[in-house]
Structure formats: C-alpha cells, structure tokens
Amino acid sequence: MYSFEYHRPESIAQATALRAEAEDAIYLAGGQTLIPTLKQRLAAPSDVIDLSRVPGLAGIELKSDCVVIGAMTRHAEVAASAEVARAIPALAFLAGEIGDAQVRNRGTLGGSVANSDPSADYPAAVIGLGATIVTDRRRIAADDFFHDLFETALEAGELLTAIEFPIAKRAAYCKFPNPASRYAVVGVFAADFGGKVRVGVTGAGPCAFRATAIEAALGKKLDAKSVDAVEIEYDRFNSDLHASAEYRANLVRVMAKRAVEKLLTA
Ligand SMILES: Cc1cc2nc3c(=O)[nH]c(=O)nc-3n(C[C@H](O)[C@H](O)[C@H](O)COP(=O)(O)OP(=O)(O)OC[C@H]3O[C@@H](n4cnc5c(N)ncnc54)[C@H](O)[C@@H]3O)c2cc1C
Numbered sequence: 001m002y003s004f005e006y007h008r009p010e011s012i013a014q015a016t017a018l019r020a021e022a023e024d025a026i027y028l029a030g031g032q033t034l035i036p037t038l039k040q041r042l043a044a045p046s047d048v049i050d051l052s053r054v055p056g057l058a059g060i061e062l063k064s065d066c067v068v069i070g071a072m073t074r075h076a077e078v079a080a081s082a083e084v085a086r087a088i089p090a091l092a093f094l095a096g097e098i099g100d101a102q103v104r105n106r107g108t109l110g111g112s113v114a115n116s117d118p119s120a121d122y123p124a125a126v127i128g129l130g131a132t133i134v135t136d137r138r139r140i141a142a143d144d145f146f147h148d149l150f151e152t153a154l155e156a157g158e159l160l161t162a163i164e165f166p167i168a169k170r171a172a173y174c175k176f177p178n179p180a181s182r183y184a185v186v187g188v189f190a191a192d193f194g195g196k197v198r199v200g201v202t203g204a205g206p207c208a209f210r211a212t213a214i215e216a217a218l219g220k221k222l223d224a225k226s227v228d229a230v231e232i233e234y235d236r237f238n239s240d241l242h243a244s245a246e247y248r249a250n251l252v253r254v255m256a257k258r259a260v261e262k263l264l265t266a
Pocket of ligand 1: 031158
C-alpha cells in the first residue's frame with residue numbers, strides 16, 4: 001500500500017469539499033474493493049475520504065411507490081430489511097446472495113453501484129427496476145448510469161447518496177454464481193410493472209444493461225418460453241477464464257427463463 005492522507009468527514013459538504021481540494025482523492029465506503037486494490041498497489045490516491053461517519057447516507061425508507069436506500073447501507077441490512085422484503089422481495093434476495101457474510105456486513109449499495117464491476121449483482125436490479133441514482137448534484141436514470149467496465153455517469157468527485165428503487169408488481173433475480181467469489185457469472189433481474197416488463201442483466205457484458213429483445217418478447221407474452229425465440233447477441237460479451245462470451249449468452253437465456261418462472265410464482 002502506498003501512503004495517503006486519511007480523512008473522516010462528518011457531513012456530505014465536508015466530504016465533497018475534501019474531494020475537490022485534494023490532488024487525487026477517492027471515497028472509501030465498505031472497502032471491499034478499494035482496500036484490496038490499495039493493498040495490491042493498483043491505485044495510489046493522494047487522499048482517502050472515509051464515508052462511514054457521514055450522517056444521512058445510510059438507511060432504508062419505504063415510500064408509496066419506491067424504496068429509497070442510502071448509499072452507505074450494507075448489503076446485510078438490505079437482505080434483512082422487513083421493508084425491502086415486503087416491497088421488493090427480489091431485491092432483499094439479491095442482497096443476501098452477494099459474496100459471504102463478511103462481504104455483506106461491510107460492502108455497501110453505493111460502493112457496489114459506483115464501482116460498476118461487470119459481475120456485481122446490484123446493477124442488475126438498478127437496471128431491471130429502472131431505479132434512480134441520487135447524487136450530491138443530480139438524479140440519474142438507471143438507463144443512463146452504467147457506461148462501461150468500471151465506468152459510470154458519475155463525474156469526478158460526485159458522491160452517490162441514495163438509490164430509489166420503484167416497487168414493481170412482482171420481480172425476481174436469478175444468477176449463476178462464481179463458486180469462489182459468488183459474483184455473478186451472469187445474473188438476470190426481471191420486473192413486471194403490470195403490462196411493462198424490464199430485464200436487467202449483469203455479468204455478461206462490460207457493464208449491466210437492459211435486455212431489450214427479451215423485454216419485447218415478454219411484453220407479448222409473459223412466459224419463460226417466450227425467451228427461447230430471442231436471439232442473444234454476444235459480440236460485446238465478456239470472455240475470460242470463467243466463461244466464454246457464447247457460454248455467457250446461453251446463461252443469459254437460462255437465467256432469464258428462471259427469473260421469469262420465479263417472477264410468475266412470486
Ligand atoms: C470476496 C468478495 C466477494 C464478493 N462477492 C460479490 C458478489 O457476489 N456480488 C457482488 O455484487 N459483489 C461482490 N463483492 C463486492 C462487494 O460486495 C462490494 O459491493 C464492493 O466491494 C463495493 O462496495 P464497497 O462498499 O466495499 O465499496 P468500496 O470498496 O469502499 O469502494 C468501491 C469504489 O466505489 C467508490 N465509492 C464508494 N462509495 C461511493 C459513493 N457513495 N459515491 C461515489 N463513489 C463511491 C469508491 O471510491 C471506490 O472507487 C465481493 C467482494 C469481495 C471482497
């Protein structure tokens with residue numbers, strides 16, 4: 001690990017001001033990605049801004065049409081939340097499937113979504129539910145948020161403060177987990193808003209995306225068999241030691257079918 005200045009601000013304004021003033025600062029949330037990155041000397045920030053003492057960044061609020069989850073809310077809290085289980089059970093299920101107990105007790109929603117790891121679980125729900133990402137500066141629609149591998153719409157120093165997840169009529173998440181890390185080799189989140197179906201995919205491409213061809217097929221008939229006729233294009237899919245692009249394309253179909261079957265019984 002290279003040396004850096006450590007800060008523990010106590011307000012959003014203080015955190016963003018520190019970020020703006022420093023030469024090359026970075027926010028620290030749960031540290032599940034950032035700390036290993038620093039330890040391996042893959043990053044050398046001048047300053048690390050720890051968000052753990054910033055009030056108002058953690059918590060879950062159930063509104064009439066959405067669930068608002070603060071950026072610093074841990075995966076374990078989402079998995080155990082009665083409000084989330086009641087409003088969007090698929091989201092509580094997804095959070096409970098992330099990594100292991102240690103990762104779920106430290107990792108945060110904001111860290112996961114801001115990081116945009118291609119295999120992270122939450123981005124599938126953000127896309128599948130058509131969530132709104134709230135920052136210290138603006139509100140960003142899910143469809144405009146994930147740009148590429150570890151690249152999002154967040155600008156330099158922009159702080160993700162919360163995510164608003166619309167409450168679907170019913171929803172389901174299915175993933176094919178990497179047996180070691182539990183990251184999604186492919187994960188599919190399907191949500192039915194009563195006539196309109198959204199499908200978010202993670203793990204397959206450089207970042208999470210909407211499977212619009214599957215959405216169109218399910219829009220005609222909400223049945224797992226509808227997915228069979230859809231051609232899954234995989235030119236831009238990831239290919240690595242875990243799975244080839246072609247294999248991932250097959251997983252998108254299989255996970256989408258399972259998600260729809262699960263959704264129909266939800
Ligand atoms: C062994 C292991 C297994 C895992 N398995 C899974 C899995 O199965 N599924 C899965 O989805 N994830 C998995 N993860 C990832 C983990 O769950 C965290 O979501 C992830 O590490 C990022 O969250 P964090 O809170 O730890 O963020 P950090 O590591 O603290 O930060 C990550 C990045 O996000 C930035 N950031 C953090 N918070 C904000 C914010 N509020 N605004 C702007 N930028 C911010 C940081 O500056 C940094 O660049 C695993 C991690 C480990 C170590």
